Amino acid sequence: MRGAAICLGVGAIWQIGLVLLVLLGACKGTGSEKTTPTKPIETDPLSPTALMRDVERLCGDAFAGRGSYQAGSKRASDFVFAEFQRLGYEVLRQPVRGRHAENIIAIKRSGEEAVVVSAHHDHLGVRNGELYRGADDNASGLAVLLGIARSRATHKYKHTVLFISFGAEEDGLVGSGVYIHDPIWPLTKTRAVINFDMVGRNFFEAGADQAEAAAIVGLEFDEALAAVAERAAAEVGLHLILVPARLLELFTLHDRTDDWWFRRQGIGAIHFSTGLHKDYHQVTDTPNKIRPNQLARVAHTAAALLDSLANSRHKSHASRSK
Numbered sequence: 001m002r003g004a005a006i007c008l009g010v011g012a013i014w015q016i017g018l019v020l021l022v023l024l025g026a027c028k029g030t031g032s033e034k035t036t037p038t039k040p041i042e043t044d045p046l047s048p049t050a051l052m053r054d055v056e057r058l059c060g061d062a063f064a065g066r067g068s069y070q071a072g073s074k075r076a077s078d079f080v081f082a083e084f085q086r087l088g089y090e091v092l093r094q095p096v097r098g099r100h101a102e103n104i105i106a107i108k109r110s111g112e113e114a115v116v117v118s119a120h121h122d123h124l125g126v127r128n129g130e131l132y133r134g135a136d137d138n139a140s141g142l143a144v145l146l147g148i149a150r151s152r153a154t155h156k157y158k159h160t161v162l163f164i165s166f167g168a169e170e171d172g173l174v175g176s177g178v179y180i181h182d183p184i185w186p187l188t189k190t191r192a193v194i195n196f197d198m199v200g201r202n203f204f205e206a207g208a209d210q211a212e213a214a215a216i217v218g219l220e221f222d223e224a225l226a227a228v229a230e231r232a233a234a235e236v237g238l239h240l241i242l243v244p245a246r247l248l249e250l251f252t253l254h255d256r257t258d259d260w261w262f263r264r265q266g267i268g269a270i271h272f273s274t275g276l277h278k279d280y281h282q283v284t285d286t287p288n289k290i291r292p293n294q295l296a297r298v299a300h301t302a303a304a305l306l307d308s309l310a311n312s313r314h315k316s317h318a319s320r321s322k
Contacts (some may be wrong), residue, residue, distance in 0.1 A: 045150040046299045048292030054143035055200065055295070056287045058121075059133040066134060067125015068168045074100040076121040076142075080165045083146060087153040089163070092184060096175045101167040103175045105184050106149060107160065114160040114185040115309045116193040117302075118176070118258055119145040120169030124281060135287045137280060138169070140200030144272075144299045151303060157310035159191060166258050169197075176258035180265060192268035192309050192318055195259035199298045200290040203241065204275035211291070213239040214298055217271040218263070218318045220244045225270075225308060225318060232304030238297040245269070268318030270305065272298055 044050050057063075058079075064072030077093075081104050084091040089106035096102050101122070119141035123134025133139075142165060149163045162185060168174035180187070203213035219226040219242055226242060233240045245263065263269035274294060279285040 046147045046296055046303065048296045051143045051147050051295040051299060052287070052290065052292040054146055055135055055139045055290055058139035058142060059135050059287050061131075065125040065132045066121060066123045066139075067127075067132075068122040068171045068174075069098040069100050070125040071100055072125055073122045073167060074102070077102050077104050077165065077167060080104045080121060080142070080146070084149065084163065087150060089149070089153070094175075094179060094182070094184070096167045096178050098168060098171070098174070101175065103167055103179055104165040105179075106163040107184070108152070108155075108157070108163075109160050110157045110310075111159040113189045113191050114162050115191050115306060116162045116164055116185075116262070117145060117148060117195075117306060118164040118166060118193060119196040120166040120175065120258055122167050122170050122175075124170060130283050132281070132283055133286050135285050135290050136198045136200045136274075136277070137285060138197050139287075140198060140290060140295060141196030141272075144196045144199055144295060144302065147295075147299045148303050148306060152306065155307075157307075158313075159310045160185065161306065161310055169258055173256075173258055173261060176261045180261040187265050187267060190262070190267050191312075192270060193259050193262040194302055194305055194309075195257060195269070195271045196273075196298070196302070197257045197271065198273050198275070198280075200295050201274045201277050202291060202294070203239075205277040210239065211294075212237055212297065213241060214272060214274050214294070214301075215241045215243045216301075217243045217273070218245050218259070218269050221320075222268070222318050225305065228308045229301060229305055232301045233297070236297045236300045238301055240301070263320055266320045268320060270318050272302060274298075 063075050066072045066076045081091055084106035092105045094103040120138050121142050123137060124132035166175035203210040230240055257271055259269040259271045279289060
């Protein structure tokens with residue numbers, strides 16, 4: 001997640017606001033906080049072990065924190081490119097301003113309209129001699145993206161699916177902005193985006209600290225899709241907190257994740273996050289703090305949303321700015 005320097009003040013306000021909404025009942029959830037799973041989530045490639053493997057790899061010394069314009073970011077994008085190719089996707093590199101920065105786009109062609117699944121691969125890299133590994137921000141989101149790309153590699157859909165790993169998010173959503181201004185698929189033919197940013201911790205650890213909960217932004221205008229999300233979440237024991245996109249506008253936090261660019265263009269935008277925590281943009285954001293089961297719960301829920309969007313005849317009414 002992009003931040004203004006290394007600051008937790010605004011994040012704390014966001015946490016307080018969301019917790020208040022939950023307490024007041026303004027954010028609809030799936031019901032009880034603990035739901036007994038009706039099917040196992042330990043199925044490769046969306047198993048906790050498989051997803052955690054990617055987090056640990058992306059946080060390794062070879063990737064050097066994946067700084068937006070540092071060599072580690074290029075190593076991360078090369079890794080994503082190679083993985084998409086291995087899965088048989090058509091893969092493109094989209095240059096982003098600045099050295100080492102690029103978007104990686106995998107295309108699963110089908111119909112004229114497309115669904116985008118996205119996460120950013122960059123983080124803070126090495127600063128003042130310290131290594132910022134960025135396990136939750138955003139190795140967690142990229143791991144979920146890759147897991148879904150693997151699990152859906154042979155699926156047949158009515159609509160095209162684009163898996164996009166954005167670069168230079170930490171510098172102000174640069175990679176996603178480049179894509180919006182030079183899209184691989186026409187924006188008028190883009191049905192929706194599902195974005196992941198910081199999805200590997202307990203839900204708002206500094207406040208609610210719920211082990212089996214996650215926020216999903218942008219489904220307040222699409223009851224049918226919200227129902228799909230809630231059913232999928234219940235199957236894997238995830239308590240979904242449905243957060244209105246306008247809440248983020250209220251706290252001026254609406255433009256801090258890559259889905260904002262799509263929402264601004266009038267495209268249905270859905271965003272998954274488990275929220276901020278004390279390790280946000282700190283050297284302590286390391287793999288040992290990640291909750292593998294949380295990754296799997298989010299991945300299974302999001303994969304079900306993708307299946308619905310990529311097979312539906314109707315465009316999503318998920319949150320849009322227009």
